[in-house]
Amino acid sequence: MEAKKKKMKSVSKRGVLFRTMFLLAVCGIAAFVVLAMRLYEVQIVNHNYFHARALRNQLRHSTLSASRGTVFDANGTILAMSAAVENVFISPLEILLENQDVQLIADGLSAILGVDREMIIERASRTSSQYQIIKLKANDEQARQVREFISEHRLRGVHLEPNSRRYFPHDSLAGQILGFVGTENIGLDGLELRYNHYLTGVSGRKVRMTSARGTALSFREFEDTFYAQDGYNITLTIDASIQYFVEKHLAAAIDQYRVLNGAICIAMNARTGAILAMASYPNFDPNNFLELSERELERLSSIEDEEEFSAAFRDAQFRQWRNRALTDTYEPGSVFKIITHAMALEENIATLDTTFTCNARIDVLGRVDRDNNPIPMRCWLRTGHGTLTLDEAMQRSCNVVCVELAVRLGARTFYEYIEAFGLMDRTGLDNASEARSIWWEESLFFNRHNHSQLAAASIGQTFTITPIQMITAVAAAVNGGYLMQPFLVQEISDSSGNIVRVNEPTVVRQVVSAGTSAAMRTMLENVVESGTGRNAQVKGYRIGGKTGTSENVVQIALSGDGAQKDLTASFVGVAPADNPEIVILLLLDTPSHSTGLSVTGGAMAAPVVGKMLADILPLALGIMPQYSEEDLQDINVYMPRITDRYINNAVGILMNLGLEHRVIGEGDTVTAQLPAANAQVAPGTMVVLYAGEEAPEEYVTVPNMFGMTFEGARRSLENNGLFIRTTGVPKSDRRAEVSVQSIPAGREVRYGTVIEVTLIDKEIIEIRH
């Protein structure tokens, strides 16, 4: 019994044991082996997959925008720069989760940023979003106030992020050259577009580890920053002061001549091809590139229809953004005679002293009517120039001589020179897209039995070129014969100043010999000295130049002048004439016929270029005037400051400067003076000294001095209590008369104001040259 019981017991116990062992194997070993295998699979085999997936959730990337490069002029003046600003945005999700007061946020932000309160509330209601922009590019002051607002109310969900704003400190100066950028700081036009990849830089990245709610990790910081590489800086060949003078006189000319279709002006370094200034009107302010200038708005204001208005508005926008010196083509007219004369000299067809006869007309082979009767080419001077030398032909812009030269050269040679002067190819200026010039096809041009195309082309008609092509060719004619590739970007450097790229002046080819070029300089100087370009004279400087007047190829003027043709008055100036530093080409597109002046390059464009050079040569290029004895009576004098001096003392100063005076009052010291100190006045001006009295504080009307001689104008002004100074041809010249005045007639000005009048040679009334 005992043994049997024992046996049974051990059997049953063995059963228990085996079942326990089985459970141990399953629960104690197999289960854990399975888990270990699974962990190995997830943690080791698929680690990279899950880790990457986790990081995608956990990391928030934000872009650190690279600061856009700065654009400098040749002297280091900033033309375009980026300033740090901040975007203000809200995280509606955070606002919701953190239980923030949306009304409070909306009130505060709309007050600080000047944005619509409803807009903020609407954006705050997009609660699945963590990024809703409230204000792009808030300025420093606004950003500071937002920060204060956040800390004052311990707000969550309102954030700032850095951004940058493009800033053009000189507003519209060189606007078309610089172009503009969009809201994302991407260049949209001009240099900003063309050099966008240099200016942009490489944006950086900030990687931040966040909680699932997008907030910073508590108790743990993880942030990694890849800094942005700032954009390259660009130094232009543009000289801001030259650009300023050019734009100033251009704007004044447009007003004075009531130019309908704007104007174009290029200033170029004659030797290197560097563009010193380039302007076209209508212009715009790149800071607000969508807005039109007041003049344009005025022009559009007459349009009633809304659709028509918006279409015109868009057209005007595109027009103002265009750098017309490159994109517009025109018939150069008589300015082109420079090229024809240079060819003739180079090919030894003529010398400066070769004589020609102008009978006011010349028959051209193949230029016939239906009945085969010749239609002669006419010279602009109906009486003809008679016998004259080549030099004189240039001075007087004789068409007949020019045609004769071209015929002697022959179409093929002429054509070759056109190509050599770069008038058929784009100049390759690195700024923007250039228009292509339009020429006769070779097959038509090289017609042995028909010279009519050649004859027309020789005086700058029947083809169109861009202003930049014209000025480059003129520079080649006067700088020793070298056709230069014009360029606008001098240097590109990185943000720490290392130079990345330098543009050196590039000679494309030598077109004419140094001797021919020297002869051209002489001829052009003579044009200004005693020819059609007299109105471009600048006292103390040797100026060369050539006038041009041409018909507009596309008659787009809205002029009410009716029968009279729309013309382009142009002038190219070279200074100093003996050793050219600068070439300026000016085009006035469709000046009004109603100003009283003849619409010619000589009467309208030449004085403007003269004024530009008078500013640019001494002030921007540092070339000092060399006055002759007779110049001195035309040099305006700076008024000294004589107020508070004794009368005797003051009179002595005035006499030394060659100024007249009269004294009003009984005192022995000067209590007031007219004109004011530092104003420029003509020599011999009657200065008014007040002794013990105050100068009158009244306003007077500016008289109309158009067509008057200097003396007449001076008297007219003095009668009104105003003063005079002059520019243009010498006042002693018997043909000098007032063309334009700095302040238009009829305007009210302060008593004692100095009015500048432009004296021109009234007999320069030319058509198409």
Added chain:
Amino acid sequence: MDRQNSDKSVDEFEDVHADVELDGMPNWEARKLSSVFIEDVQRGPGVDKPFLIITLVLLLIGLIMVLSASFVSANYMTGEPLRFFLRQAVFAVSGVALMFVVSRIGIKTIKRWSTQLLFVSIVLLGLVLIIGIRINGATRWLGIGGENSTFRFQPSEIAKLAVILAFAQIANKYGRNRMKTFRHGVMPFAGLTAIIVVLLWLQPHVSAVIIIVATSAIMMFAGGTRIRYFLAAIIGVAVLAGAIMFPSIVNYVREGGLQAVTEQAESPQFNFSRFGHWGRRIDAWLDPDADPLGGGFQIRQSLNAVGSGGFLGQGLGQSRQKHRYLPEEHNDYIFAIISEELGFVGAMLILSLFALLVIRGYWLAMHAKDGYSALVVIGITSLLAIQVFFNVAVVTNLIPATGISLPLFSYGGTALWIQLVQMGIVLAVSREIPLIKQEDDYEGQELSP
């Protein structure tokens, strides 16, 4: 042969109480056999040191990990980063004290109250349905002092222990022979389990159902219920599941699902979500990426945490997923944070400790002084293993999400207490294992009873 003998013995010793028979007798046979597999170390007096030490080590690591996993969300939710940790620490310290107290209670005492405890826990489960605290659509908690009480517990936790103790008591009472019959070996257990399962299902608390069923099955298995009944149950469950799913499958076929497969056309995606809440969990398990912000969210975040741990982990305290990516990061999914911070190495270390604890538990069961003790230890040890397995398997998406916490680790005070009480019971059993005599004595015992 053995089986025949056993069969016979059922008839012969039908009314002999197994506990009487085994009471006070050292389980030498088992110890001798088991020493083939596990080195039999010389035990000193008192509780089993390895089991105690592994328990305490796991508890300590668990506490540290609760601190690491919870301080972010604690800070976020309460503003006190240490809130959860400190609460857990209080329960851990008091729980260890409780464990030692329980380990001093004699097995006889525990045995006497076993069935009563089961009765009480069934009453409590009933009570939950009446006055329980409802959280997230399930009524699982009883609180002392009403809804907002800080002290509350899940009666299902007590039920798990009660099932182990009571079933061990019943199985031991019937003895191995009667356990082989359907009437004794299946009926009472299945009946009690069914009552509890129904009560849990009404809460509803499916994870507890799974554990209770698994625990009951293991108790029956260890107690001697025939294997054929288990096989029959498995087949029965399979048929039942098929019957439940059948109408849906018929519908699927009607919708053209199968037809589409044969015709290569675009078929309506077959998914389990047509079987309700649990079906959706199965879908999320099969393809967590199908609905990354919905059903698949938690498991994706869990896998991100486990996977990004790699071999060595992000370092203690350096988890990123705990920053509000992974929900439940300090209770059900604490193992994901452990894996992320301590890597494969740390996760394996902790799993190894659990495995050692489980193995030691079975070892103690084999050496227990009587059948009841052995069954209780088997039950507690198996329960521990099941919970660890289900928890880690869910965290690594080996099985669909169930909501089973990780013993000794997951945040939750009363659950921790009950786990430590369970450990205390194992220690109590270990304390009563007779000391091994000298090798000579052992032989003497064997040869001359």
